[in-house]
Amino acid sequence: GWWMLPAGFVEYGEYAADTALREAREETGLEVELTSLFGLYFGTDDPRNVAHLAVYRAKVVGGAPRAGDDAAEVATFAPEALPSQIAFRA
Numbered sequence: 001g002w003w004m005l006p007a008g009f010v011e012y013g014e015y016a017a018d019t020a021l022r023e024a025r026e027e028t029g030l031e032v033e034l035t036s037l038f039g040l041y042f043g044t045d046d047p048r049n050v051a052h053l054a055v056y057r058a059k060v061v062g063g064a065p066r067a068g069d070d071a072a073e074v075a076t077f078a079p080e081a082l083p084s085q086i087a088f089r090a
Contacts, residue, residue, distance in 0.1 A: 001072075004088040005055065016054040024058065028074050031062035045088050 010019045013033040017034055024032045034056045042087045043051040077083065 002085045003075075003077075003083050004087040007053070018055065020054070020056045020058070025063065027068040027071055029063045029066035029068070032058035032061050033061045034058050043088060 006020075006023045007020060008023040008026070010016055014022075016017050020034060021032060024030055036057045038055040041053040041055065043053050067074050
């Protein structure tokens with residue numbers, strides 16, 4: 001019941017940007033084109049390990065929205081209308 005950005009672990013030998021493209025497709029059904037790096041963040045609230053997070057801006061270039069196997073729903077929100085239940089502080 002908590003929201004988060006499409007995200008996942010970088011596979012061995014995979015570039016972070018390629019991970020972002022893959023995770024967007026796997027988790028949302030959307031093909032995206034990365035437009036810029038939004039920021040780099042350090043996360044400590046995942047009980048499995050600390051994380052370095054690369055967050056990208058992207059535009060949809062194909063596909064159809066659908067929740068992947070690790071999501072219950074796909075939605076977009078305007079910055080001023082973000083839900084209060086967002087997973088992971090980072």
